[in-house]
Amino acid sequence: MAEGNNHNASGMYAFLFSMVFVFVFFVVIISMKGIDLGENIQDPKKEEVSTFDIASVKEPWAPTEAQLKDFLAYGQKMYVRNCAICHGQEGRGDGPSGKAVNARNLVTGPWKQGGGLINHFKTLQNGIPGTGMTAWKHVPKADRWAIVLYIESITEAKEHVEPTAVAEFAKTAD
Numbered sequence: 107m108a109e110g111n112n113h114n115a116s117g118m119y120a121f122l123f124s125m126v127f128v129f130v131f132f133v134v135i136i137s138m139k140g141i142d143l144g145e146n147i148q149d150p151k152k153e154e155v156s157t158f159d160i161a162s163v164k165e166p167w168a169p170t171e172a173q174l175k176d177f178l179a180y181g182q183k184m185y186v187r188n189c190a191i192c193h194g195q196e197g198r199g200d201g202p203s204g205k206a207v208n209a210r211n212l213v214t215g216p217w218k219q220g221g222g223l224i225n226h227f228k229t230l231q232n233g234i235p236g237t238g239m240t241a242w243k244h245v246p247k248a249d250r251w252a253i254v255l256y257i258e259s260i261t262e263a264k265e266h267v268e269p270t271a272v273a274e275f276a277k278t279a280d
């Protein structure tokens with residue numbers, strides 16, 4: 107009888123110990139997750155605080171190397187706001203309204219108005235008459251340049267235009 111009780115007692119201790127261990131384990135995991143979540147919530151706030159001012163870019167057709175990352179992120183934001191409904195979040199022509207109007211896949215092309223910064227800017231100035239692609243002149247000029255440079259950064263159908271030619275065009279473009 108005494109032996110049996112001893113066995114039961116040590117079994118009980120082992121059981122209690124494992125329960126405590128599991129409990130502590132979960133507390134530790136949950137508290138670690140809590141810290142992670144806190145960091146995730148903070149990150150976007152930090153980004154919002156450092157808002158990029160497009161007006162700080164004197165020549166929005168040719169941002170400096172230091173400006174480029176923020177500039178393209180801004181261009182992406184403006185693209186998503188104005189164009190993604192047809193051209194899709196990633197430019198693949200698959201936005202909610204894109205199919206009905208047969209919006210261009212901006213990642214693959216091909217271009218009907220010509221590729222590169224100048225032609226894309228002209229497409230935004232004039233639209234493509236007779237299609238769902240309207241003119242976007244009501245969007246501020248600097249924002250349009252940001253969108254055009256963003257498109258050039260994501261497309262596989264890139265077309266190099268000499269920076270001097272772009273600058274020359276930009277002088278008269280409205």
Ligand code: HEC
Nearest residue numbers: 188189192207208209210217218219220234237238239242
């Ligand atoms: C209402 C839908 C719609 C919206 C919104 C829209 N587009 Fe389009 N876009 C089209 C369609 C449709 C075409 C293809 C027209 C055609 O048949 O050639 C097109 C074509 C284009 C092309 C290809 C030009 C070429 O050379 O072939 C570019 C670049 C483009 N859009 C840029 C934009 C940008 C940038 C915006 C946002 C500022 C935008 N589009 C907003 C419908 C849209």
